[in-house]
Amino acid sequence: MSERRRDPESLLRSLKEQTGWSSRGRLKIFFGYAAGVGKTYAMLEAARQVKAQGVDVVIGYIEPHARPQTMALTEGLVSLPVQTVTYKGLSLKELDLDQALKRRPQLILVDELAHTNAPGSRHLKRYQDVEELLKAGIDVYSTVNVQHLESLNDIVASITGIAVRERIPDSVFDEADQVELVDLEPQELIQRLNQGLVYRQGQAQKALSSFFTVENLTALREIALRRTADRVMRITEKVRPQASDYYTDEHILVCLSAAPTNGRIIRTAARLAQAFKGRFTALFVETPAFGSMTDADRRRLRDHIHLAQQLGAQIELLWGEDIPAQIAEFARLAGVSKIVLGRSNTRRPGWGWGKESFSEKLSALAPNLDIYIIPDKQNQSDRPYTPPKKYIPAIEIRLKDLGITLVTLAICTLLSLGFRQIGFSEANIITVYILGVQIVAIVTQGQGCSLIASLAAVLTFNFVFTEPRFTLAAYDEGYPVTFVIMFAAGLLTSSLAGKIKRHAAQSAQTAYRMKVLLETSQQLQQQTTHQGLIDVMAKQLLKMLNKPLVIYDSEERRGQRQLTPPPCVYNTEASVPESELINPNEQAVADWVFRNNKRAGASTATLGSARCYYLAIRAADTVYGVVGIALNGEPLDPFENNLVLSMLSEGALALDKETLARRKEEAQMQVKNEQLRANLLRSISHDLRTPLTSISGNAGILLNSPQSLDSARSRQLIADIAEDSAWLINLVENLLSITKIENGTMSLNLQTELMEEVITEALQHISRHRREHHIVHEECPQIVLVRIDSQLMMQVIINLVNNAIQYTPEGSRITIRSFLEGQELVVEVADDGPGIPDAMKERIFDLFYTSRGQIADSRRGMGLGLALCQSIISAHGGRLAVRDNVPHGALFSFRCPAEEVCAYESTVDFNRGRR
Numbered sequence: 001m002s003e004r005r006r007d008p009e010s011l012l013r014s015l016k017e018q019t020g021w022s023s024r025g026r027l028k029i030f031f032g033y034a035a036g037v038g039k040t041y042a043m044l045e046a047a048r049q050v051k052a053q054g055v056d057v058v059i060g061y062i063e064p065h066a067r068p069q070t071m072a073l074t075e076g077l078v079s080l081p082v083q084t085v086t087y088k089g090l091s092l093k094e095l096d097l098d099q100a101l102k103r104r105p106q107l108i109l110v111d112e113l114a115h116t117n118a119p120g121s122r123h124l125k126r127y128q129d130v131e132e133l134l135k136a137g138i139d140v141y142s143t144v145n146v147q148h149l150e151s152l153n154d155i156v157a158s159i160t161g162i163a164v165r166e167r168i169p170d171s172v173f174d175e176a177d178q179v180e181l182v183d184l185e186p187q188e189l190i191q192r193l194n195q196g197l198v199y200r201q202g203q204a205q206k207a208l209s210s211f212f213t214v215e216n217l218t219a220l221r222e223i224a225l226r227r228t229a230d231r232v233m234r235i236t237e238k239v240r241p242q243a244s245d246y247y248t249d250e251h252i253l254v255c256l257s258a259a260p261t262n263g264r265i266i267r268t269a270a271r272l273a274q275a276f277k278g279r280f281t282a283l284f285v286e287t288p289a290f291g292s293m294t295d296a297d298r299r300r301l302r303d304h305i306h307l308a309q310q311l312g313a314q315i316e317l318l319w320g321e322d323i324p325a326q327i328a329e330f331a332r333l334a335g336v337s338k339i340v341l342g343r344s345n346t347r348r349p350g351w352g353w354g355k356e357s358f359s360e361k362l363s364a365l366a367p368n369l370d371i372y373i374i375p376d377k378q379n380q381s382d383r384p385y386t387p388p389k390k391y392i393p394a395i396e397i398r399l400k401d402l403g404i405t406l407v408t409l410a411i412c413t414l415l416s417l418g419f420r421q422i423g424f425s426e427a428n429i430i431t432v433y434i435l436g437v438q439i440v441a442i443v444t445q446g447q448g449c450s451l452i453a454s455l456a457a458v459l460t461f462n463f464v465f466t467e468p469r470f471t472l473a474a475y476d477e478g479y480p481v482t483f484v485i486m487f488a489a490g491l492l493t494s495s496l497a498g499k500i501k502r503h504a505a506q507s508a509q510t511a512y513r514m515k516v517l518l519e520t521s522q523q524l525q526q527q528t529t530h531q532g533l534i535d536v537m538a539k540q541l542l543k544m545l546n547k548p549l550v551i552y553d554s555e556e557r558r559g560q561r562q563l564t565p566p567p568c569v570y571n572t573e574a575s576v577p578e579s580e581l582i583n584p585n586e587q588a589v590a591d592w593v594f595r596n597n598k599r600a601g602a603s604t605a606t607l608g609s610a611r612c613y614y615l616a617i618r619a620a621d622t623v624y625g626v627v628g629i630a631l632n633g634e635p636l637d638p639f640e641n642n643l644v645l646s647m648l649s650e651g652a653l654a655l656d657k658e659t660l661a662r663r664k665e666e667a668q669m670q671v672k673n674e675q676l677r678a679n680l681l682r683s684i685s686h687d688l689r690t691p692l693t694s695i696s697g698n699a700g701i702l703l704n705s706p707q708s709l710d711s712a713r714s715r716q717l718i719a720d721i722a723e724d725s726a727w728l729i730n731l732v733e734n735l736l737s738i739t740k741i742e743n744g745t746m747s748l749n750l751q752t753e754l755m756e757e758v759i760t761e762a763l764q765h766i767s768r769h770r771r772e773h774h775i776v777h778e779e780c781p782q783i784v785l786v787r788i789d790s791q792l793m794m795q796v797i798i799n800l801v802n803n804a805i806q807y808t809p810e811g812s813r814i815t816i817r818s819f820l821e822g823q824e825l826v827v828e829v830a831d832d833g834p835g836i837p838d839a840m841k842e843r844i845f846d847l848f849y850t851s852r853g854q855i856a857d858s859r860r861g862m863g864l865g866l867a868l869c870q871s872i873i874s875a876h877g878g879r880l881a882v883r884d885n886v887p888h889g890a891l892f893s894f895r896c897p898a899e900e901v902c903a904y905e906s907t908v909d910f911n912r913g914r915r
Contacts, residue, residue: 025134026177029113030143033224034217036198037184039143040111044073046180047109047141051077056106060133061095063111067197077109085118092118097129100138107139114148114166122592124605127168135596146224149173151271151311154264159219160211169310170270174231181228186217230274250278253336254308255327257284258297261342262304268374269340270311281334282308284638285326286319288502305638317639319506321499324358328365338370401444405453408443412436413460420465429465433457434489441497451491458487513643516544520647524654533658534625537617537651538570541627544643548576548630550612552590554623561623563594576630580611590614590626597623603635617648619656691724726765733795748789748875752899755818755825756780758790762797763816772810775801778817784825785900788876796869796880800829800892803866808833808889825898830891841882845870869894 028046030039040062051057059079080103083096094117100108110133115126123129130140147156147164157163173179192198193212254269256262266282273280284305293301305315316334320326331339341359363371416429440453462472520540527533530553538551549570554561567590569578589607593600593614601610612628613636627648629636636644698717701709709717756779763777797816804814808831815830836844845866866880873880873894885891 023137025136025138025140027130027134027140027142027175028178028180029173029176030141030182031146031173031179031224031228032143032182032184033146033220034189034212035145036189036192037182039145039182041067041070041073042180042182043109043111043141043143044070044077047077047107048073050107058100058103058105058108060100060108060110061093061112062109064093069197078105080108083121085120087118087120094118094121095126095129097122097132100133101136104136104138107141108133110140110142113142113144113172114168116166120609122607124608125168127172128606131172132596144168144173146220146227149227150307151267151274152223152227154267155223156220160216162211171310171312173227174234179228179231181224183221183225186214186221189217190214250276250338251281251334251336252276252278252338252340253281253283253327253331253334254313254340255284255342256282256301256304256308257342258293258301258304259342260300262300263307265340265342265374266304266308266311266313268372270308270313272338272340272372273312276338278337280311280313281316281336282313283316283318283327283330285323286317287321287323302635302638315638315642317642319510324362324365328362328369331366331369336369338372339366340372340374343373343375398445401449402452404443405440405449405456408436408440409433409453409456409460412457413464416461416465426461426465430461430486433461433486434493438493438497441493441495442501450495450497454487454491461486513544513639516540517643517646521650524651527654528658530655530658533651533654534568537627537647538568540647541629541644542570542572544647545629545636545640546572547632548572548581550581550586550590550628550630551617552587552594552626552628554594554625563591563626567628581628581630586610586612586628590628593626594623597621601628602631615644615648617652617655619649619652622652622656624652624655624659688728691727694724695721730798748792750787750789752785752787753790753793755784755786755788755793755827755896758788758793759797759816759818759827762794763801765794765798766801766805773805773808774811774813776813776815778815780818780820780825782820783900784818784820784898786825786896787899788896789872792872792875796872796894797827797829799866799869803892804829804831804833804890812889820898821895823898824895826893826895828891828893830885830889832885832889835884835888836882836890844882845880 030043030046032039044062047057057077059074059077061082062074062079080099081096082093083099085092085094095110110126110130113127113130117123117126117129123132130142133140146152147160148167149170150167151170153164153167189198190212250273252269252273254266256266269282270280282305284301309315316330318326318330327339330336339362341362359371359373363369412432412435416432419428419432434457437450437453437457441450444450459472463470520536523536523540524533527536534551534553538549541549550567551570552563552565552567555564556562565587567582567587569581571578589601589610589612592607593616597616597618598606599613599615600606601612601614602608603613612630614626614628616623617625617627629644635641698721702714702717706714759777763775766775801814801816804812808814813832816828817830818825818827820826869892870880876896878894878896880892880894882890882892
């Protein structure tokens with residue numbers, strides 16, 4: 001087939017092979033409503049067609065079938081060796097993920113997408129293996145049945161009476177690049193079963209009598225067709241331009257619990273959210289009874305939270321004792337429009353006529369909300385579940401609390417005796433005891449001492465203050481009622497005080513976590529370095545969780561980020577050996593998280609045998625590192641997990657901001673360097689041309705017609721050549737000096753020198769144009785010795801004087817003077833030319849900048865001289881300055897520390913000699 005006629009996919013694959021470019025692979029799912037409709041057959045047939053086009057196709061795993069026609073299609077296709085896993089004496093065959101990644105074909109076939117891997121595999125589910133293959137740039141063909149979709153599991157179970165355990169999130173199905181529905185009439189499928197083309201004869205008869213009935217297959221086929229159509233509609237909605245006036249404010253709320261049937265409620269709510277195209281939130285209200293939940297219930301609650309996350313729900317957690325009130329308040333604040341409950345949640349334990357049910361109370365608190373009550377009959381396979389009872393505080397008595405109780409009651413008794421002597425009534429005395437009971441409830445732990453205080457207060461009041469005194473009898477018939485009311489008031493106040501304490505403790509914990517989160521944000525904003533940001537994240541996570549951490553940092557190498565060992569360990573007081581946190585197995589998990597941008601490790605379905613729970617520090621698709629949290633068998637609760645994710649997200653954004661700022665600075669530096677390079681090339685191309693042309697022309701005249709030139713003309717041409725050559729040498733020296741000083745590679749040869757001698761020698765090397773100007777050297781009255789690098793300082797003098805010659809008209813006066821000011825020698829180079837405008841003085845020492853305010857390219861003046869002078873003077877610890885010369889002109893000056901001073905005076909006119 002010619003290159004012109006090749007299809008786009010083959011061209012794309014060819015481009016990948018030639019350039020090494022890799023992107024995410026494409027997933028194609030062959031979708032059916034039951035086993036035997038021909039999904040694997042259709043997948044193998046499609047693979048053979050693609051292979052005929054030159055695509056590298058391999059079989060990663062095909063479920064062994066007793067179907068000769070299907071297995072015949074595997075001939076001619078390369079099959080990767082499967083991985084054998086031994087579990088409880090059984091040898092289980094699984095996809096060898098590492099071999100597939102190493103082989104790296106263009107297309108791999110992986111049957112049964114919803115399969116659960118054998119224990120010990122890298123991932124819990126096969127669809128997670130496929131996700132890793134896709135991320136590596138490998139295309140995947142796979143198969144799945146309708147009953148394996150998470151949101152449809154309950155519907156299929158209600159139709160067939162069979163609960164399927166192997167499921168995939170709906171997002172895997174919806175986000176597939178292509179779904180091909182493999183359809184077959186139910187009667188034809190049953191005929192194939194009778195012919196033994198699907199199962200062996202014994203299995204086929206058993207299947208026909210249970211699952212494969214016409215009614216079941218017809219219902220499953222309808223669900224599969226509808227689900228495929230829903231996916232097409234969802235894709236159409238994505239690609240269709242949205243109208244500007246289109247919006248939706250539907251917000252579906254589902255209530256989470258540990259009930260086995262709660263998963264069915266969550267799936268129903270997810271389907272409802274999809275149908276209404278609204279937001280989906282899952283809410284759990286933690287009550288004081290949460291602490292009494294069994295480990296099995298806690299695990300089930302975590303599974304339900306994970307299920308809600310898989311189905312696209314935003315998880316929210318609240319704390320309180322009145323669950324309907326908490327739900328109603330959250331719904332009001334979050335703008336919820338519909339609430340989904342299970343029927344068991346609508347019942348309210350207790351007796352009493354007129355007792356409101358859960359749904360009735362919720363309806364009364366939120367009258368404007370639509371409340372959907374879903375039947376949630378428990379399956380026989382589900383373990384019995386008893387909802388947690390109303391929270392009853394533990395009755396525990398400590399000796400310290402008992403002592404506080406006795407002392408408080410004794411003080412109340414003494415106060416009451418005093419009040420009795422004064423003449424206060426018994427009602428006042430009862431108030432004193434009730435106050436004592438409240439104090440005991442507030443100060444002590446639990447409700448045990450509050451109960452004792454209430455009972456003891458009643459007995460003490462009866463014993464000490466009622467007639468007959470000092471007995472437990474009472475003459476007044478109303479006293480028993482008083483005692484009961486007093487006891488009830490004491491219990492009620494102690495109960496309220498205990499509830500306030502619990503709320504205060506929960507509020508304090510929440511406030512502490514919010515404080516840590518706010519501190520994290522503030523401290524991240526204050527940091528400007530990469531390592532500083534990493535340290536802030538680690539310390540704040542340590543403060544929040546009080547669990548050992550390990551952080552793997554990353555850096556960019558050759559355009560890709562890579563982890564940079566060794567990781568940093570941040571330990572707690574209960575130190576964990578570093579060998580448990582840093583070892584090859586743990587590092588392999590961290591590396592997997594970094595490459596795949598997903599969580600893994602302890603408490604997850606991926607590499608769950610790890611010691612730590614690993615999360616990516618990521619901003620968008622960029623992973624800046626990996627954090628591992630050492631868990632002691634207990635996973636993070638959902639609220640802690642959300643806070644950790646928030647802190648990591650904020651830290652990743654700060655790292656992203658720091659990276660962008662650094663890249664911007666590097667880009668600006670690169671732009672500046674490119675600008676300097678362009679200016680240098682432009683200046684050199686112009687300024688070198690003039691002296692080189694002069695040298696070349698003069699040399700040509702000397703070579704071609706030496707007889708026609710008199711000796712004076714010849715000497716003039718040779719002098720011009722020497723002058724231009726000296727200018728070029730000076731230019732090269734300036735460039736080399738600038739480069740060495742800027743790079744810090746120039747070392748100063750400091751020696752004690754007489755500045756006047758340095759100036760005098762420098763003036764001997766001035767440009768030949770000096771005879772067109774009046775140059776005067778006013779020597780210092782004293783002999784001043786300074787510690788300088790004489791060669792570099794001569795270069796400063798030469799550049800300053802040449803600069804004055806270049807930018808002043810002929811006949812101008814240029815004065816070089818030096819004088820002592822305190823313990824410093826001041827050197828000035830002044831001219832009486834047009835001067836330098838104030839606006840130009842700020843940039844006069846920049847590279848390639850001239851006093852004309854433009855990049856030098858119009859005359860012999862590249863803008864190097866003054867920049868070099870500034871660099872040399874700075875290297876000597878001084879600074880070159882410019883100001884106006886009075887009455888007109890420019891004056892450059894610099895200072896050098898004087899080492900020795902002697903009396904002396906002279907003036908030199910370089911046009912007339914010393915005077």
